[in-house]
Amino acid sequence: MKHDIVFYTNPMSRAAIVHWMLEEIGQPYRMEVLEFGSPMKSPDYLAVNPMGKVPAIRHGDSVVTEAAAICAYLAEAFPEAGLLPAPEARGDYYRWLFFAAGPVEMALSLKHAGFSLTAEQEMQFGCGSYEAVVDTLARAVAGRKYIAGDTFTAADVYVGSHIGWGMQFGTLEKRPEFEAYWAGLKDRPANLRCEAFMAEAMASQTGADGQPTAL
Incomplete structure (x- = not known):
């Protein structure tokens, strides 16, 4: 399964975990950044994740949600990255x-x-x-x-x-x-690449308390 990966994310969410994982495996991926609220509840995205939450990935015909499941899936889908232990x-x-x-x-x-x-x-x-x-x-x-x-x-x-x-x-x-x-x-x-991306996003978008949405 060498299809490109579509990564549905908002940088101020649990999706940051998956972003780090994607950078570790070194495979091409396309990022779809969704704003909180109506964009995550749109019919198109609900067809990907009925929970209306990020993260999610599409890899060929496979759709995987939940950050831990995505990390485990990517480790097995790309064993050459060495992220699945002995x-x-x-x-x-x-x-x-x-x-x-x-x-x-x-x-x-x-x-x-x-x-x-x-x-x-x-x-x-x-x-x-x-x-x-x-x-x-x-x-x-x-x-x-x-x-x-x-x-x-x-x-x-x-x-x-x-x-x-x-x-x-x-x-x-x-x-x-x-x-x-x-x-x-x-x-x-x-991780540093992901943190740089997140820092840029945090500079322009914060939660009501001035902090990013918690992981």
Whole structure:
């Protein structure tokens, strides 16, 4: 499947994760930038993603939504990029990729929105408590350059994005483990290209609170 990729995005959204991933795989892609609101709810885009949200990609006849799923798909679709780990490291790869997509994102989003779960709700919600999620994530990256095995993978794009953005915008507390892990990822050329694109977009468009839309 060597078709060009169409990337549906808004730079101030979770789509920034996929942008980084696309830059890492080094394949041609066409970017379709959608404004929040009616453009994302248009019939044409709802035919791509009925949720009316970004990111999404079209690759040949395949449409993939959800940032973690897109990262996993691209790693497998383009193995020559080396972003899918060796089989013996795939347990950690899938574990932490989807831990970040599930419990981490839910816990950080609830905290950012000002929701405090009761003990009973912590049992009902997949994320449990914010503290347990953050402690688990910190242990996962402690002393590790990469989240799965000895090579950089798509899981590092996804986990690293949540850690970097979380610390930058205050949805994730700064800890030495997070800072050390992110320091080893943030200067990758692919990420720097995405950050330059995002900085230009942020200069002309901010949220009501003066900050970009949170990842």
